[in-house]
Amino acid sequence: MSAAAAGTSKAAHGDVAPKKRRGPGALAYLVIYNVVMTAGWLVIAVGLVRAYLARGSYHGLYYSIEKPLKFFQTGAMLEILHCAVGIVPSSVVLTGFQVMSRVFLTWAVTHSVREVQSEDSVLLFVTAWTVTEIIRYSFYTFSLLNHLPFLIKWARYTFFFVLYPMGVTGELLTIYAALPYVQKTGLYSVTLPNKYNFSFDYHSFLILVMISYIPLFPQLYFHMIRQRKKVLGHIEDYSKVE
């Protein structure tokens, strides 16, 4: 769900080239931010390819990109601040939800449950995220500079067809793989009795998270499809003119 969802925040506002209410300082900062993030995810992409070529197998590639993944995915939390401060015209709540669900998967599932780190499902969502983010951040960079190549715009609104389900599958399988270990160790869980009269079962919580994908995934997916029609719709018009 986080895979293509991160793209919807801008999409929700029709991807207007954002230059309205911020100064040149904010513009420069945002360009630098988006360039750095593009570079970061490129580093992760290259890291994955190199590790695959070196080992000759898909297994355990997570370890080769663990640190940059954590750094750049966590760094994306700045985007919530950008919305809150107003230099990016997206909803704080929507952006917050998208970023935090990624951060949740990175830290509270993959990092916290060592046993799932060697699962192939991790590679599945990391790959989906990597491709999505490289396209997304370069899209923003070019938009800010008012020089958006059609290819990037097209990629952003087309790749999600595959990347989104791919990412969701990887995420769900990873959470599912983590369940038995969480139950066995009681990870992040609190039981009664205690002086705060509170309890929390992380295992049940993860199951609820998985269930929440059912209503949320289709909504976000169809939202992107609708945005695609709006943004790329004119391609069909050209062919009609012939």
Add this chain to the structure above:
Amino acid sequence: MKHYEVEILDAKTKDKLCFLDKVEPNATIGEIKSMFHKSHPQWYPARQSIRLDPKGKSLKDEDVLQHLPVGTTATFYFRDLGAQISWVTVFLTEYTGPLVIYLMFYFRVPFIYAPKYDFTTSKHWVVHLACMCHSFHYMKRLLETLFVHRFSHGTMPLRNIFKNCTYYWGFAAWMAYYINHPLYTPPIYGEQQIRLALIIFLFCQIGNFSIHIALRNLRPPGSKTRKIPYPTKNPFTWIFLLVSCPNYTYELGSWLGFTVMTQCLPVAFFTMVGFIQMTVWAKGKHRSYLKEFRDYPPLRSPILPFVL
């Protein structure tokens, strides 16, 4: 007396939905809504939004036709507000839930806790006290809904009842589960803590009620007038000197008291969420007061004296 002609168009499609001729100049929007309802029975007046401009604000039921900026052929735009439900119905439903649900946990009805605890009672007296306070609070709310509050709007969108009931009923169940749990841990500082909490709770319950009465007395029965509330002889209303919405201030106080009384984290969460929502409402109300009244007392804050 020259009569008006009124045409009502759909705000989105601009289709002509209704044409009324020979409308009295002193007819109100409310009366026009009733006439419109006759030709379109599925759109009862409460779900009609009538405006002068398709994207403009809704006109009020009390607005009089001849005082509006329209010619003798008036054009209005209609928007369907969706199915509506009365505020009274919503309040009664959303408050009865917590009352009943909490009691189910208190009496340890089967299928909540382990079977050996079915229909047993807690050995901690604070649990009985908490049940009395919680039940009193929601009974008070129900009675206020029936006999005290004077509502500006008759209705709200139907989907609100599902949203509101989920919130109230859900939190009530979550809190009640822990307070009435066989493994409940009573407050660390024992009797002292419970006594202090009870005093705060009762003080704020009386305060909240006093404010509701004061607000009711601002408005004659059946009217929708708005006036600035001021402190009365009742000392609990003197807080109006510092705060625009002291009913919310006292409500926060009550739940803080209940949190301290039960020493239960879910209650603290409920208090915090409620506080956030009430602050949003208080700020909105405070802003409307400032906009509507030139002479609004400058010392007042929305919900917390001097702070928020």
